[in-house]
Amino acid sequence: MTRTFRVQNVKCGGCAATLKKKLEPLFGAVCVNLDVMPREITLDIDETQTEALRDALRSIGYPLSNDTLGFVETAETKVKSFVSCAAGKLSKEE
Secondary structure (H helix, E strand, O other), X not given: OEEEEEEOOOOXXXXXXXXXXXXXXXXXXXXXXXXXXXXXXXXXXXXHHHHXXXXXXXXXXXXXXXXXXXXXXXXXXXXXXXXXXXXXXXXXXX
């Protein structure tokens, strides 16, 4: 089923490139909408995969907007998102 999720810390095309690169091998095609706030990703996902998606997003610094994170987790995801963004920008230039 095609579903849309709101994601935190997504700022630019570099972030979008990282999201696609990291999520597509696990979940198939991913569309990233940079025209809305909070940013959204759309993908074809089974309900049983939602927790795996949540974990994958957190691991690269882009938690779901409805995730409840503590101060340390919030700081960690922001740092990870900066690194993921930079990596996405570099991969787009290649």
